[in-house]
Amino acid sequence: MFDTLSDRFDGIFKKLRGKGRLTDSDVDEVLREIRTALLEADVNVAVARTVVERIREQAVGLKLSQALDPSQQVIKIVSNELTNILGGQTLKITYAGRPPTVVLMAGLQGSGKTTNSAKLAKWFKSQGRQPLLVGADLQRPAAVEQLRVLGRQIDVPVFSEAGDPVTVAARGLAEARRLGRDVLIVDTAGRLAIDSDMMAQVRQISEAIEPHYTFLVIDAMTGQDAVGVAEAFHETLAIDGVILSKLDGDARGGAALSVKEVIGRPIAFASTGEKLDAFEQFHPDRMASRILGMGDVLTLIEQAEKAFEKDSATEAAQRLMDGEFTLDDFLDQMQQLKKMGPLSGLLGMMPGMPKELKNAKIDDDDLKPVEAIIRSMTPAERRKPEIINGSRRNRIAVGSGTSVGEINRLVKQFSEMQKMMKRMGPMTMGKKGKKKMPMMPGGLGALKGQMPGAFGDMPFNQR
Amino acid sequence: MPSIFLVLIAVVVIFGVAAVVVGRQRAKAVAAAPVATPIAPAATRSPEPIAAAEVEAEPDTDVEVDGEPESFERPRFRDRMAKSRAALVGVFSGVRGRAGITNETWDDLEEALLRADVGVRVTDELLNGLRARVKAKELTDPDALLDALQADMIGRLSASDRALRLEPGEADSPNVWLFVGVNGVGKTTTIGKVGAQQRQLGRTVLMAAGDTFRAAAAEQLATWAQRSGSELVRGNEGSDPSAVIFDGIESASARKIELVLADTAGRLHNKTNLMEELRKVRRVAGKGRGRVTEVLLVIDATTGQNGLAQARQFAEATEVTGVVLTKLDGSAKGGIVFAIETELGLPVKLVGLGETIGDLVDFDPTEFIEALFSE
Ligand SMILES: Nc1nc2c(ncn2[C@@H]2O[C@H](COP(=O)(O)OP(=O)(O)O)[C@@H](O)[C@H]2O)c(=O)[nH]1
Numbered sequence: 046m047f048d049t050l051s052d053r054f055d056g057i058f059k060k061l062r063g064k065g066r067l068t069d070s071d072v073d074e075v076l077r078e079i080r081t082a083l084l085e086a087d088v089n090v091a092v093a094r095t096v097v098e099r100i101r102e103q104a105v106g107l108k109l110s111q112a113l114d115p116s117q118q119v120i121k122i123v124s125n126e127l128t129n130i131l132g133g134q135t136l137k138i139t140y141a142g143r144p145p146t147v148v149l150m151a152g153l154q155g156s157g158k159t160t161n162s163a164k165l166a167k168w169f170k171s172q173g174r175q176p177l178l179v180g181a182d183l184q185r186p187a188a189v190e191q192l193r194v195l196g197r198q199i200d201v202p203v204f205s206e207a208g209d210p211v212t213v214a215a216r217g218l219a220e221a222r223r224l225g226r227d228v229l230i231v232d233t234a235g236r237l238a239i240d241s242d243m244m245a246q247v248r249q250i251s252e253a254i255e256p257h258y259t260f261l262v263i264d265a266m267t268g269q270d271a272v273g274v275a276e277a278f279h280e281t282l283a284i285d286g287v288i289l290s291k292l293d294g295d296a297r298g299g300a301a302l303s304v305k306e307v308i309g310r311p312i313a314f315a316s317t318g319e320k321l322d323a324f325e326q327f328h329p330d331r332m333a334s335r336i337l338g339m340g341d342v343l344t345l346i347e348q349a350e351k352a353f354e355k356d357s358a359t360e361a362a363q364r365l366m367d368g369e370f371t372l373d374d375f376l377d378q379m380q381q382l383k384k385m386g387p388l389s390g391l392l393g394m395m396p397g398m399p400k401e402l403k404n405a406k407i408d409d410d411d412l413k414p415v416e417a418i419i420r421s422m423t424p425a426e427r428r429k430p431e432i433i434n435g436s437r438r439n440r441i442a443v444g445s446g447t448s449v450g451e452i453n454r455l456v457k458q459f460s461e462m463q464k465m466m467k468r469m470g471p472m473t474m475g476k477k478g479k480k481k482m483p484m485m486p487g488g489l490g491a492l493k494g495q496m497p498g499a500f501g502d503m504p505f506n507q508r
Numbered sequence: 509m510p511s512i513f514l515v516l517i518a519v520v521v522i523f524g525v526a527a528v529v530v531g532r533q534r535a536k537a538v539a540a541a542p543v544a545t546p547i548a549p550a551a552t553r554s555p556e557p558i559a560a561a562e563v564e565a566e567p568d569t570d571v572e573v574d575g576e577p578e579s580f581e582r583p584r585f586r587d588r589m590a591k592s593r594a595a596l597v598g599v600f601s602g603v604r605g606r607a608g609i610t611n612e613t614w615d616d617l618e619e620a621l622l623r624a625d626v627g628v629r630v631t632d633e634l635l636n637g638l639r640a641r642v643k644a645k646e647l648t649d650p651d652a653l654l655d656a657l658q659a660d661m662i663g664r665l666s667a668s669d670r671a672l673r674l675e676p677g678e679a680d681s682p683n684v685w686l687f688v689g690v691n692g693v694g695k696t697t698t699i700g701k702v703g704a705q706q707r708q709l710g711r712t713v714l715m716a717a718g719d720t721f722r723a724a725a726a727e728q729l730a731t732w733a734q735r736s737g738s739e740l741v742r743g744n745e746g747s748d749p750s751a752v753i754f755d756g757i758e759s760a761s762a763r764k765i766e767l768v769l770a771d772t773a774g775r776l777h778n779k780t781n782l783m784e785e786l787r788k789v790r791r792v793a794g795k796g797r798g799r800v801t802e803v804l805l806v807i808d809a810t811t812g813q814n815g816l817a818q819a820r821q822f823a824e825a826t827e828v829t830g831v832v833l834t835k836l837d838g839s840a841k842g843g844i845v846f847a848i849e850t851e852l853g854l855p856v857k858l859v860g861l862g863e864t865i866g867d868l869v870d871f872d873p874t875e876f877i878e879a880l881f882s883e
């Protein structure tokens with residue numbers, strides 16, 4: 046749906062070929078596109094304006110390098126700027142000299158406070174701490190019950206009782222002391238930033254427990270309102286850090302930028318799934334590329350590192366570059382790939398994905414027939430699919446429960462893929478000895494430029 | 509060094525797999541082969557502590573409710589919207605304060621629309637239309653311009669039918685209203701409010717606790733069933749949501765209850781397996797004696813541009829019939845539903861204005877737009 050920033054720049058920069066530097070009017074045009082990209086990513090209008098002005102200062106008079114594509118040069122400036130805003134000072138937890146270290150969770154209704162209280166507790170546990178959870182959301186039906194269930198799942202005790210939330214929080218603190226728990230996490234009811242009674246109440250809770258850390262939980266899908274909300278909570282509570290929730294969705298997450306820019310507090314954690322361990326440190330550089338719609342290559346790398354077995358992948362990659370990648374390798378690596386999570390999610394993370402694939406609906410079940418076909422082939426056939434003739438085809442079709450046509454298609458696609466890989470291999474690997482992945486902003490363009498072209502030849506484009 | 513290989517192989521294999529799979533899908537679509545796609549097994553998302561054996565729903569807890577629903581007064585749309593209106597005052601008084609229509613006028617209007625989460629594309633479209641009319645001297649002063657913008661926006665929200673569909677039929681064939689949406693938007697709360705409204709209108713209501721994933725979701729719905737004077741059917745945590753909802757419908761049918769409100773677990777629209785699960789819920793809900801007459805997509809007013817993607821995906825998976833806009837009592841303006849209705853043709857039907865049982869009103873385009881523009 047959204048164009049990536051480099052798509053937007055394509056038209057502009059075509060006209061610039063051969064020019065030595067950017068003129069004022071070029072810069073205006075470029076900045077307009079940047080602004081649109083930011084707004085489409087839900088960056089607040091006012092924040093987008095100041096960010097764009099800062100970028101203008103760097104872009105005016107920019108000497109266009111001979112070596113680099115100007116669009117990549119500008120994208121680099123933009124993504125550095127966003128990374129700087131999103132990053133900067135990070136949050137380091139220092140534990141209270143006299144335990145417990147008290148943490149207060151606050152935010153709008155439905156932002157994910159309860160789940161993230163439990164995730165945070167689990168995280169503290171992994172740091173060798175012994176947290177106590179306090180359910181002080183006495184407003185939403187069954188919120189305390191929800192926290193208790195989550196507490197049981199992660200084996201962390203939960204304190205709550207009927208009454209008013211200020212008292213419950215204070216008694217929770219006493220309980221932590223009594224039990225000798227060294228971290229206290231207080232979950233509170235969701236509240237609107239403009240509800241003065243409820244904001245007064247959360248301030249009272251804060252005064253009663255004097256938290257060492259107050260976290261604001263913000264939904265990654267939030268739009269323009271994020272700024273007002275963050276300001277109001279910061280004014281009332283003095284926020285120490287932000288937890289960005291539901292980042293496993295496909296929102297571009299401009300709210301993160303807005304919030305960081307207006308309250309200047311670090312985004313401490315990102316919540317990336319419904320499982321209680323889907324909770325990680327926040328990565329400013331990844332968020333910057335995500336806001337700019339450049340895919341989330343770093344997450345992809347990290348997931349790949351977890352899922353793929355290094356040795357076999359390295360060998361397969363070697364064979365790939367030598368043009369010896371077989372259907373066996375393909376099947377093998379496909380199994381590893383499945384461990385990286387749903388395919389559709391991975392596709393979203395890929396930079397420069399051609400539209401046909403990005404918007405494709407691919408279910409992991411769709412892989413089954415492909416696997417079945419390959420499994421029904423003999424080793425020789427997997428190494429050299431060219432030898433598959435009529436009778437072999439029939440046998441494979443029967444064996445895999447598919448049709449002869451499907452086998453033809455698979456073989457054809459695989460051979461196209463091999464050709465493409467051969468072209469891509471050296472390009473992706475960059476110059477010999479160059480370790481930096483060329484897919485970082487700047488190198489992105491190289492991949493991007495190549496892939497859609499390469500996919501242009503793919504048989505799925507033929508109807 | 510090895511990590512470069514890893515990435516290379518990952519990229520290649522993802523591309524390869526995607527290409528092969530899409531190629532197959534395309535080929536299939538083109539051939540229009542009458543091969544039935546195998547129905548994916550229900551996606552369970554909690555490999556966690558729930559015993560796999562307990563997958564079939566056992567509606568073990570039927571909360572029978574005596575007495576009457578709590579009585580409540582309906583809030584006025586405009587009163588609640590007043591809060592969110594405030595932010596726009598500055599911009600529009602600025603526009604009206606100028607002698608003519610200047611560049612600043614356009615900037616102000618653009619900013620106001622963008623701040624309301626209407627989105628860049630829709631904003632451009634609205635303003636370009638007005639620019640042409642200003643150029644043609646059809647509109648000459650700021651007041652006329654503002655009125656025209658407002659009229660234009662109201663005109664675009666022209667969905668013919670915003671009423672909730674409750675079709676008459678056999679006494680043992682309940683209407684089923686299914687509530688869907690991403691996590692935390694207010695599905696369960698809205699069911700409570702809708703249940704209360706329908707009870708006040710004298711209808712019998714049963715709530716089906718189809719959120720079997722979130723901890724204590726059924727307890728939450730049970731509270732709302734009690735508050736609204738509705739019945740409840742629930743299953744075990746982790747059980748198949750379509751089975752729970754199906755049982756709810758059959759149980760309503762047996763007891764001649766007119767309306768089933770079916771809750772579902774929140775899910776992000778980009779999770780294929782969960783959307784597949786929802787597709788199955790929708791399909792199965794229509795299989796028994798009930799008739800699915802509404803599939804309501806709940807959208808939180810704080811949602812930004814992602815709301816459009818949500819609406820697209822949910823509509824595609826479940827034949828959404830209308831939108832509920834929640835949390836409009838906050839400072840967010842909910843402008844994304846303007847885009848959702850005008851671009852996808854999904855009518856906004858209800859508006860949530862708070863956390864108590866009466867905080868639900870019918871959507872009214874004129875009030876919605878006027879509330880954004882009045883000072
Ligand atoms: N202020 C306000 N809060 C709401 C509204 N609707 C729901 N909520 C709150 O939003 C939170 C999430 O609601 P819930 O019904 O559990 O969402 P679900 O996950 O979609 O079922 C709860 O704290 C509700 O009280 C509304 O219209 N206004």
Ligand SMILES: [Mg+2]
Binds near residue numbers: 696719771772
């Ligand atoms: Mg719910």
